[in-house]
Amino acid sequence: MTQLKPFSALVTLSLLALAGCGTQSPAQADVVAPKVSATAAPVPSNLATAIFAGGCFWCMEKPFDEIPGVVATTSGYTGGTLANPTYEQVGRGGTGHFEAVKVTYDATKVSYQKLIDTYWLQVDPFDAFGQFCDKGETYLPAIFYGNDAEKKAAEAAREVLYTRFKKPIVVQILPTKAFYDAEGYHQDYYQKNPLRYAYYRNGCGRDARLRAVWGQ
Template sequence: MAKAIFAGGCFWCMVKPFDSLPGIEKVVSGYTGGTVPNPTYEQVASHMTGHTEAVEITYDPTVITYAALVEIYWRQTDPTDAMGQFQDRGDSYRPVIFVSNDAERKIATDSKAKLAASGRFEAPIVTQIETTQPFYPAEAEHQDFYRRNPLRYQIEEMGGRSKFIKEKWQA
């Protein structure tokens, strides 16, 4: 098994797109990229820890590749918005592909360049590609949120993400 970490706004909205794909063992909501070990949701929400909400995906690379995961990631985010995603604003919601090695960095960098050259977006692609840092799972109430809280999840999705995805990716 391998792991991939992606940040694309609220971690609740980043679980479902990966969760049921073949080769995915689990998707965990959590925090990464900050300076405080084992941060709480309240600490991250204060924007004082430097952490970003993210998902850690455990997957079987013989079934689904890292490159495929990166492509799925792009289709969940607005890669032109550096300081949040949709209604979620601030550094803790910034879009980031976290890479663990040179091979992942090349895949992510090449994919980002391909997206930039595609002309799909008028604004520059600003999603960061950063080295993986310690990942801290979020509290239990944030795990599998879309399954346990379908109505609240639907409201979160209506915050602009679903409309954007439909307009930019499904057209």
């Protein structure tokens, strides 16, 4: 039989879920200073990267990790002007950075189009103020393109959605900028802290809203 959690622990987890993404105290985890991601370093010719912002970066890793051909996902910050930002700096606003996920994938096994298709199903494309319970510039949805082909693919997909829903699609399509890895305790959060992750995701209403937009 599963042991029940003490009531005080459940209250703590519920507050965490409602407080927003990334509210775990650094004292509770192994904090690693953020570093600039080595996106510019030489990589095998079959590997490519794609960067997406869809609200809390904790929730953006798992859907891409589950795609055959995806090698790794990394939570981080991008789109802003401050070099090597911390979570606290980004959260306070004013840096221009988004919480984002960098997807490293084998282009011989999975297409960029597949990643784009997966991305849309993780976001509310109509929310111009953030995503789900997280609001503010940090949580705005965006697709960051690295070349003209990616830009065209993202724009074409956005146009298809506009035609389908007949409503403005507010997801931004922006050129790739420097990507900074988030602190270590943010990486693979859904795997390291499954209970806290589940409480946050449920408390934020993410899945309920995704079902309302996209269906089952």
